[in-house]
Amino acid sequence: MDSATAATTAEEMKRHCAFCLKEISGEAIKKCAKCHKRAYCSKECQTADWTPNKKNGQGHKNWCGTDYGEEDVDWAVVPVPGKGLGIVALRDIPKAYPIVVETGVDKTHPRVAELTPLNGSLEMKFHSNKYSCVGRDGVAEEVLCLRMSRVNHSCVPNADNFYDKSVKVIGTCRGLTCLLLILVQCE
Ligand SMILES: [Zn+2]
Numbered sequence: 001m002d003s004a005t006a007a008t009t010a011e012e013m014k015r016h017c018a019f020c021l022k023e024i025s026g027e028a029i030k031k032c033a034k035c036h037k038r039a040y041c042s043k044e045c046q047t048a049d050w051t052p053n054k055k056n057g058q059g060h061k062n063w064c065g066t067d068y069g070e071e072d073v074d075w076a077v078v079p080v081p082g083k084g085l086g087i088v089a090l091r092d093i094p095k096a097y098p099i100v101v102e103t104g105v106d107k108t109h110p111r112v113a114e115l116t117p118l119n120g121s122l123e124m125k126f127h128s129n130k131y132s133c134v135g136r137d138g139v140a141e142e143v144l145c146l147r148m149s150r151v152n153h154s155c156v157p158n159a160d161n162f163y164d165k166s167v168k169v170i171g172t173c174r175g176l177t178c179l180l181l182i183l184v185q186c187e
């Protein structure tokens with residue numbers, strides 16, 4: 001990263017590493033060299049994130065360079081009164097846009113141990129935080145999606161979740177205005 005890039009990055013708001021979810025800011029933000037959009041805390045996290053399923057990598061190579069939403073740029077995890085956490089749009093998002101793209105992780109992912117219940121087993125943490133997504137065969141599968149598990153549910157959803165190959169996607173059913181909560185169908 002040259003100094004000009006670093007100066008620009010320092011002015012950018014905080015980001016979260018796409019692999020380990022650690023909050024990073026300024027020169028600590030490393031970007032995917034290909035799309036310059038996805039952020040990482042380290043070369044190690046970037047490498048791990050690139051290939052699907054190995055060491056819980058998201059498989060970013062499956063969608064790098066396509067038009068999709070990224071945390072802290074297009075959406076963010078925020079506190080929602082009475083609901084814990086939720087995901088909001090950070091800009092106006094058009095209809096049918098893949099705003100949140102994620103791959104489920106297993107219990108070996110470093111962030112799973114930090115989930116609630118804090119004193120629970122990894123199994124309990126998985127079950128408390130799992131996310132249901134409909135697979136290609138039409139059957140819902142439960143996986144641990146560290147970010148998607150934060151999305152709120154509503155009987156009047158504005159987004160839908162589905163698989164695109166092995167990647168889970170929350171796509172918008174209608175245009176979202178900036179700061180609108182992303183809502184998927186009630187379970
Ligand atoms: Zn990281």
Ligand SMILES: [Zn+2]
Binds near residue numbers: 038060
């Ligand atoms: Zn990329």
